[in-house]
Amino acid sequence: MDTLHFAQQSRPLPEGFVAALQDHFADRCSVAQAIREHHGRDESPYPPMLPDVVVFAQSIEDIQWVARHCHQHGVALIPYGVGSSLEGHVLAVQGGVSLDLSGMNQVLAIHAEDFTATVQAGVTRKQLNEALKDTGLFFPIDPGADASLGGMSATRASGTNAVRYGTMRENVMTLKVVLADGRVIETANRARKSSSGYDLTRLFVGSEGTLGIIAEVTVRLYPQPEAISAAVCNFPDLDSAVNSVIEIIQMGVPVARVEFMDTGAVRATNQYSHLNLRESPLLLFEFHGSATGVREHAEAVQQITHDHGGQDFSWAERPEDRSRLWTARHHAYFAGLQLRPGCRSSTTDVCVPISRLAECVGETAKDLDQASFPYTIVGHVGDGNFHVLMLLDPENPAEWEESETLNHRLVQRAIAMQGTCTGEHGIGLHKQEFMQAEHGEDALDVMRALKQALDPRNVLNPGKMLPPPSRV
Structure with a gap:
C-alpha cells in the first residue's frame, strides 16, 4: 500500500439507500457535511475520508437494522466510538455508513460480588470508573484517551496499568456482537473460566470492527488498592532508564505502572501541563498494595534505579499529586503536538x-x-x-x-527481535503492510478465511487490518 498517496475509493450507494435510513432513523441519520467530516477523520495523519451518511445508534436493534441493510446492499459499515484511533481505523475508505455508538452509553450491570461489569459499547473508561466509585472496585485499563469500551475491545487496547493488570485481551470476559448480516451472538458467559467451544471472545477482541460490531462488553473489575504511591526518577541517558526497568521486571518487583518519557516528551509535558520536571529521560512509577508492601516495593525500585544512575527519586503520595502526574502523562500526545x-x-x-x-x-x-x-x-x-x-x-x-x-x-x-508491529494501537490502515512479515502468509490466509466466513460481502470496516494476498 502506498500510504502517502492512499485515496478514498467509495462504493456507489444503491438508489434509495440513504432515504431508507432517514425514514427509519429520522434525526438520528445525517448527511450534513460537518457531521460527516467529524466521522471521517481520527488522530492518524491521513487526510479525511468521509462516510456518505452517519447513523447514531441507541440500541442493539438499531445496529441490527443498519447491519442488515448494509449487508443486503453491499454498503460499507464502519463502527465509530469517540474517534481517538491512531492508525486510520474509523476512516471511510470506501464511503458508506459511519455507525456512531456513543449514544449507547449505559452501564447495564455491576456485579460487585463477581468483580464484573456489563456496559454498552459507548461507555467510556472514565464513565465506568465513576459508576464504580462507591463499590470499592475499579476498571484498570487506561489508554491515554477517554476511549469507549467498545472501541478499546475492538483495538485490544492497553495503557499504563498493563504491566500489572494486563490489556483488554485479559480483561474482557464476554461480548455481545452484531454480525454483518444482523444476527446477534454472545461470545461467552460470565463464568471466570470455560473449556466450552472456540474462544469467540478473543476472536472479536482486537478485530477492529472487521468481523462484527461490538454492542455490549462485560469486563473484569479489581479492588481499589489499600495504598497507592507514585514516584518520579530522572536518568542521565535513555539506556540507563530502560535498563532499570528491565532489572525491576526481572527481579519480580510488582510495580503497577512504569512509564518512560524521553527528554523531548518531558519538555513538552512541562510546557503543556505546567510542571517543572527535570528535562532528562525519566521513569514514572506507581505502586499498589498494602501500605507495607508499597513501601517495600518502592524501596527496592529506588535501589535499582540508583544503581543505574537514577537521580532525584521523588514521591507523590497525595492523590492530587499523583493525579497531576498521571494526567500529564496521559496528555503527552497532545503535549507533543504543541512542540510544533x-x-x-x-x-x-x-x-x-x-x-x-x-x-x-x-x-x-x-x-x-x-x-x-x-x-x-x-x-x-x-x-x-x-x-x-x-x-x-x-x-x-x-x-x-x-x-x-x-x-x-x-x-x-x-x-x-521477535516483537510485534503494534503493541496497542492496532493495524487499521497504517500497519497492514507489516502483517505478512509478522504473521506469514499461511496465518494471514486463516484470518482471511475467518473474515470471509463472518463477512462474505466485505461490508464491515472494509480496507482495514488485512492486506490483499501476496500469492498469485
Missing part, C-alpha cells in the same frame, strides 16, 4: 520482549536523532511497549516519506 504548532503527528508503536527493549529503544532514538522533524518517545516500558510521536509538516510530503522510512525501520527492528 500546526503539525500532524505520525504516531507509531511496537512491542518487544523485555530483554530486547533497551536495544530497540536505543537504536530507534539514534535513527530519530537524524530526522529533519521533532519527535518524542514515551512508553509503557514495563511490558516492552513504546510509542514514537513524529511531528510532521502537513504541507511537506518529504517529511511524511521520511517518517515512513523511519517507521519501517522501527517495525522491522521489532519483528527481528
Whole structure:
C-alpha cells in the first residue's frame, strides 16, 4: 500500500439507500457535511475520508437494522466510538455508513460480588470508573484517551496499568456482537473460566470492527488498592532508564505502572501541563498494595534505579499529586503536538520482549536523532511497549516519506527481535503492510478465511487490518 498517496475509493450507494435510513432513523441519520467530516477523520495523519451518511445508534436493534441493510446492499459499515484511533481505523475508505455508538452509553450491570461489569459499547473508561466509585472496585485499563469500551475491545487496547493488570485481551470476559448480516451472538458467559467451544471472545477482541460490531462488553473489575504511591526518577541517558526497568521486571518487583518519557516528551509535558520536571529521560512509577508492601516495593525500585544512575527519586503520595502526574502523562500526545504548532503527528508503536527493549529503544532514538522533524518517545516500558510521536509538516510530503522510512525501520527492528508491529494501537490502515512479515502468509490466509466466513460481502470496516494476498 502506498500510504502517502492512499485515496478514498467509495462504493456507489444503491438508489434509495440513504432515504431508507432517514425514514427509519429520522434525526438520528445525517448527511450534513460537518457531521460527516467529524466521522471521517481520527488522530492518524491521513487526510479525511468521509462516510456518505452517519447513523447514531441507541440500541442493539438499531445496529441490527443498519447491519442488515448494509449487508443486503453491499454498503460499507464502519463502527465509530469517540474517534481517538491512531492508525486510520474509523476512516471511510470506501464511503458508506459511519455507525456512531456513543449514544449507547449505559452501564447495564455491576456485579460487585463477581468483580464484573456489563456496559454498552459507548461507555467510556472514565464513565465506568465513576459508576464504580462507591463499590470499592475499579476498571484498570487506561489508554491515554477517554476511549469507549467498545472501541478499546475492538483495538485490544492497553495503557499504563498493563504491566500489572494486563490489556483488554485479559480483561474482557464476554461480548455481545452484531454480525454483518444482523444476527446477534454472545461470545461467552460470565463464568471466570470455560473449556466450552472456540474462544469467540478473543476472536472479536482486537478485530477492529472487521468481523462484527461490538454492542455490549462485560469486563473484569479489581479492588481499589489499600495504598497507592507514585514516584518520579530522572536518568542521565535513555539506556540507563530502560535498563532499570528491565532489572525491576526481572527481579519480580510488582510495580503497577512504569512509564518512560524521553527528554523531548518531558519538555513538552512541562510546557503543556505546567510542571517543572527535570528535562532528562525519566521513569514514572506507581505502586499498589498494602501500605507495607508499597513501601517495600518502592524501596527496592529506588535501589535499582540508583544503581543505574537514577537521580532525584521523588514521591507523590497525595492523590492530587499523583493525579497531576498521571494526567500529564496521559496528555503527552497532545503535549507533543504543541512542540510544533500546526503539525500532524505520525504516531507509531511496537512491542518487544523485555530483554530486547533497551536495544530497540536505543537504536530507534539514534535513527530519530537524524530526522529533519521533532519527535518524542514515551512508553509503557514495563511490558516492552513504546510509542514514537513524529511531528510532521502537513504541507511537506518529504517529511511524511521520511517518517515512513523511519517507521519501517522501527517495525522491522521489532519483528527481528521477535516483537510485534503494534503493541496497542492496532493495524487499521497504517500497519497492514507489516502483517505478512509478522504473521506469514499461511496465518494471514486463516484470518482471511475467518473474515470471509463472518463477512462474505466485505461490508464491515472494509480496507482495514488485512492486506490483499501476496500469492498469485
